[in-house]
Amino acid sequence: MATLRSVVRGVGSYLPENCVSNEELARTIDTSDEWIVQRTGIRARHIAAEGETTSDLATRAAQAALTSAGFDAEAIDLIVVATSTPDNTFPATATTVQANLGITGGAAFDVQAVCTGFVYGLTIADNFLRTGSAKRALVIGAETFSRILDWTDRTTCVLFGDGAGAVVLEATMGQGSIQDRGVLAARLRSDGRHKSKLYVDGGPSSTGQVGHLRMDGREVFKLAVGMVPQILHDTLQDVGLPFEAIDWFVPHQANQRIIAATAEKLGLPPSKVVLTVDRHANTSAASIPLALDAAVRDGRIKTGDMVLLEAMGGGFTWGAALIRW
Structure with a gap:
């Protein structure tokens, strides 16, 4: 039976320019590259620059995803941003991204489910698309976790970094089988x-x-x-x-x-x-x-x-x- 599916049309990402290695962290924190790699597999993380916000990272990732999809921003009628580090308590970071992209229609909102946020956002957008409430969606995961870290706590501060990734989804008719995209x-x-x-x-x-x-x-x-x-x-x-x-x-x-x-x-x-x-x-x-x-x-x-x-x-x-x- 014909079924609407949320097909991934494009994907993009953005990492801040400042890349901090384990060795650099070890100069100011009681840790070592060996200790971090052995316990986590982490070798480096990116840290947002002063004044660089979650919406900035999200916008860059969204632009890359739109380019990958071959869509203009105006084609998007839903933006879902998954984040635990929003620019402000309100408005939603998604609305700032919407404005940055020059989109004036559709809906934009944030989802807060911490590390599961992207999966939550993807699932929510999928439901919008499958019910016909939207045609094309940007689902973005974006964080500036460096802003909420205790940099004196080596058990947590070495684990996290900043970045953003995005996908463009489009409602597309499928056959209703597992062969559908x-x-x-x-x-x-x-x-x-x-x-x-x-x-x-x-x-x-x-x-x-x-x-x-x-x-x-x-x-x-x-x-x-x-x-x-x-x-x-x-x-x-x-x-x-x-x-x-x-x-x-x-x-x-x-x-x-x-x-x-x-x-x-x-x-x-x-x-x-x-x-x-x-x-x-x-x-x-x-x-x-x-x-x-x-x-x-x-x-x-x-x-x-x-x-x-x-x-x-x-x-x-x-x-x-x-x-x-």
């Missing part, structure tokens, strides 16, 4: 009981201050490896596919050890895993589209490939999406 299935979850394991100790309603990121790394690792495989299994089960059918696994780029442990649990070989955390660290909602853009540009992800996305973030939130590229 586009988003084929998605699942979202959350469990607020785990808030204390990964959170920011501030906010407008609680302290009136931005606050800093706090994390219980061991608990996050344990829960991530335990929770994520089930939602991936359920997402594939929704379309009747085994893990062997996956061409590329594109997880949230948080920690190489978490990614490796999850892939091993699923029986996915390293050759099918897109890994970019080493070059930009954990960029929260931006990490999946950054990885997607890297894998598309270097020719790994091709039209027709089955791509499985996965993320887990503070809240806790977690989710997965299956896309025929």
Whole structure:
């Protein structure tokens, strides 16, 4: 039966010019390149310049995605920005991106699901497109996490970086089978009981201050490896596919050890895993589209490939999406 699908038409990314290596961090923080690489796989991260905002990064990534898609900005009638580090409490960063791109129609709003934000945003946009509420969408993950880090806490500040990634989706009629291009299935979850394991100790309603990121790394690792495989299994089960059918696994780029442990649990070989955390660290909602853009540009992800996305973030939130590229 004919079905509307949300097909990826373009992908783009942007990383701030300032790239900080582990060796550079070790000059001011009690850490070392060996310690960071061994525990996380991270070798460098990008830090936004003074005055460079989340909307600036998001706009650059959006422009790259539009160029990739071959669309003018006016063709977009929905913008969803996933971020935990907005420019302002309000308005939504998405509306600033909308104005930057010269778009005056459609809707624009932010989604806050921390590291799962891009998967949440993609799923929301997919629902808009499949119901006919929009025709073309920009889904953007953008973060300036450097602004909420405690740079005296070596257990967290070495893990994160700034960046943005974006995809352009277009509502396209498919046959209603798993051979269709586009988003084929998605699942979202959350469990607020785990808030204390990964959170920011501030906010407008609680302290009136931005606050800093706090994390219980061991608990996050344990829960991530335990929770994520089930939602991936359920997402594939929704379309009747085994893990062997996956061409590329594109997880949230948080920690190489978490990614490796999850892939091993699923029986996915390293050759099918897109890994970019080493070059930009954990960029929260931006990490999946950054990885997607890297894998598309270097020719790994091709039209027709089955791509499985996965993320887990503070809240806790977690989710997965299956896309025929």
